[in-house]
Amino acid sequence: MNKLLIKGGRVIDPLAGKIITADILIADGKIAAVGSGIPAGEGAVMDVTGKLVAPGLIDMHVHLREPGFEAKETIETGSRAAARGGFTAVACMPNTNPVADNEAVISYIRSRTQEAGLVKVHPIGAITRGSRGEELTEMAALKEAGAVALSDDGRPVASAAVMRRAMQYARMVGLPIISHCEEPSLSKGGAVHEGYMSTLLGLPGIPAAAEEIMVARDIILAEDTGCPLHIAHVSTAGSVRLIREAKARGVPVTAEVTPHHFTLTDRAVAGYDTGTKVNPPLRTEEDVAALKEALADGTIDVIATDHAPHTVEEKDVEYQLAPFGLVGLETALGLVWTELVEPSILSPVEAIRKLTVNPARILGLPAGTFQVGADADITVIDPELEEVVDPAAFASKGRNTPFAGRRLKGLPAATIVRGKVVYNRSLAE
Structure with a gap:
């Protein structure tokens, strides 16, 4: 033995x-x-x-890029980053090439995870075929293949009718919907938070309303359908208020925040470092304060990284042309400890809860405890x-x-x- x-x-x-x-x-x-x-x-x-x-940390929002974008990351290198960051399990988003919208891609991810032999990787299946927001995927088949949730993360499901139908089917098969809340007609062409800094820097803005409109819509649809809804990468005070009110009404909604959104404001963009270009964008001091308050009072259930690696060449361009995203697996725990635990915004137990049992519960994983067996x-x-x-x-x-x-x-x-x-x-x- x-x-x-x-x-x-x-x-x-x-x-x-x-x-x-x-x-x-x-x-x-x-x-x-x-x-x-x-x-x-x-x-x-x-x-x-x-x-x-602590029980093994779980990151329920990462982009491992494989298959299709192995120059950015692979399941093996992403798993090594997760292990180095203290994570024993991650859930990977489906915006690969091909998109993880069928059993074959889900099975491929699981197979590559076994070959890597490092951390557990739980695939998230796409809500719609090709993540194009039009035709629903075979959700039951995705679950059978091993998907733990459904999301078109990276792209919003623009049609309320499609999202409502997706929630109806997802509830039937027993999978949560993870929503990338962004109203595309408001965010199109934007690079940073719309406000003082975008004006000062001459960069096109993405208003807080672009996120909040979709948060409100999806909360209404979750209340209508009874489908468990998880709001990804919450970034604004308005979104926090909507989620808090929905929880008070008993809507089955949970939410996550990233370390960069509770740590940085849009002032970090001042040097045009494309490492600060993320979607949703870095917001204001008031938004950061609201996110910390929401972490403390339980409105936000989970801390997740939205780990989004890109090549040096892709990011080493003018700010407006650079892709959105930053890497987060290897800095997450230190940022949580430095920014939340040390200042007593969260106790060690509360911080670990948002990195273990809460994501495990949302994704239906038997993890996050020290139970014998x-x-x-x-x-x-x-x-x-x-x-x-x-x-x-x-x-x-x-x-x-x-x-x-x-x-x-x-x-x-x-x-x-x-x-x-x-x-x-x-x-x-």
Whole structure:
């Protein structure tokens, strides 16, 4: 029997809402015991004294680019980036080439994940064929092949009739809809948030209303159909207000925010660094404050990265011509700790809950806890460890980050998937 004892750490239980000092025994890839003074026996021992031991982190919004855009990222390099960032599982969006709108592409992603042998990769299937917003995909077949949710992320479903029908079918097959909320007639041609900075920099703007109109529409449709709706990458105070009101009414809606949206404002665009060009765009100080408040009061359920790698050549152009997106897997935990936990906006337990049990619940995954018999997916965090972000050290192919040179605290020390150590910082250095 293959055993590993994780000894001496402070174990975060996000379900019970507490932190206890305990050992965790892993046997044949499963959690065998949690408690104090567990004997090591004949297995290996990992001493994590002074560190936090959390259920494996889950990022429910990444772009791994494969198949079709392997120059940007592959399932293997994206998995290595996830492991280095402390994530034991990710859910990948379907805007690949071909689009993940059929069983063959979903099966291909799962096969490549097994070949990589690193973190768990859960495919998200497209809502519409080719993500063109017109004809629905075979949702039941996508679920059978292994899709955990449905989304046309990267493109909004512009037609309310198509989205309503999608929600009706998705509810029947038992899959959540993840909505990229953007009204295309308002956002078309925009590069940054519409406001003072867009005027100052001479860049075309994307108004907050472009997001909020679609958030409102999809909340209404979720209330109408009863379909679980997850709002991706929330960026405005208005969206927060709409989601908060919908939850109070009992609408089945959840929401996520990215580290860059709760960390940066549109003032970061001032130097025309294309690493700051994201969709939705970086917003105002008032929006960032609203996002932090929504994280604290539970309106926003999940922290997800929207990891979107591009090649250096694609990003090294004029701001308006650059593609949207930044890489986030390897900076996420440090940004959460530095920007949310250290200033006491979230407690360690609350932060971990938004990175584990909440995304697991939304996607229907048996993950996020230390239940005996569960897969031993574990993230070891060193809350005192600091480093300066160096994109050259990333495991991802992408280098497109606005956080280069920023000092972050609270970093992953080890990542364990099914009992296998897929990242160990002390060995990686």
